[in-house]
Amino acid sequence: MILPHLRAIVPTGVNLIEQHRHPTRDTGLYWSLQESAPDGLSDLGIDAIICLAGVTPGPGADLSLNTPLALSVLRAAHEAGIPRVLLASSSAVYGAGDGTPLSETSPTAPVNPYGAAKLEMEEACAPWRGKGLEVCCLRIGNVAGADALLLNVAKSSGDKPLVIDCFDDGRGPVRSYIGVGTLAQVLYDLATQPGPLPEVLNIAAPGVVYMEDLAHAAGHPFDYRPAPAGAHQRITLDSSALAALHTIDADTSDAVQMVAQWKEALSR
Structure with a gap:
């Protein structure tokens, strides 16, 4: 979802x-991160690697692979003389917090195991920084389109309502989000x-998003249910x-714009 937006903003020159895992593809760079880096990586004049690879929660997902996948990239960057790596981590490393940003x-x-796996990955970066490699772990919040709510929208029929927790103030959960187009920039x-760059960096639009606003923006019906005991309304x-380091316009926090960026990426 990010690549269509990234291709559109990269200037001439x-x-x-683009790394991929399809041996028969004749464009981009074939590299399965569980294997050694391809020969000639040092000859490509690469200034930075953006590594978004990782394992996310799901049936049969081996979350322990997050660290070796990252280390494969860091090792290759160091050996090829590539000075900078942006590594996708997650805001899940913080846990639920106390309701303050x-x-x-x-x-x-x-x-949860995903947050623990990403924190383990972050900690494994230290030796490579000691070798002179600049590694910035991106603690990414929710990405609109890769989040649970919009993934459920994508796989559900149009008339089947989503279910959103409702808290004492009559609103749903509130989270930090970023649209895929904004994330590409x-x-x-x-x-x-x-x-x-800093060793770790939070990645989110400046405002926050309520789940019901995201559902409204996607044009999908939903029903409220009482939030269960122990549920956290605000994790931002x-x-x-x-x-x-980067100026993000306030309107990029708007749920409508985030949904539009998601749909634009899917249409390309």
Whole structure:
């Protein structure tokens, strides 16, 4: 979903090399990250790698692969003399928090195996930084279109309502989100940032999104149910560190725009 937007914004003179895992494809760079990097990587003049590869929760998913996949990329970058790697982590490393926006200095206390796996991956980056490689772990919030709600929209029939938890204030869960088009611009700007990047960086639009607003924007019906005991209404990110490196317009936090970016990517 990110690549169509990324292709559209990369300026003339910048070479975007797309990694893939299809041996018969005649464009891009064939590289299964569970294997050694292809020969000649150092000859391609690569300035930065954006690594979004990883294993997400699902039936049969081996979350422990997140660390070796990342290490494969870091090893290859170091050996090829590629100075910068942007590595997809997750806001799940923080856990639920206390309801206030989570910053990069907030404690990490993952509450599920996915968050624990991503935190393990982050910690495995330290030796490679010691070798001189710049590694920025991107603690990405919810990406509209790769999130549970819109994935459910995509696979459900149009007349079957979603079910959204309702809290005491009459609203649903509120989370930090980013649209795929906005994320593509953030990734490009970070990859080409002239100065050094932090070791970890929250990635989210500046505002927050209520789940029911996202459902409305997608034009999909939903029903409320009482939020179960222990449910967390507000889990959000402080994205001020990102704002210091990249300007994100306030309207990119709008659920309608995020859904539009998602649908545009699917249509390309």
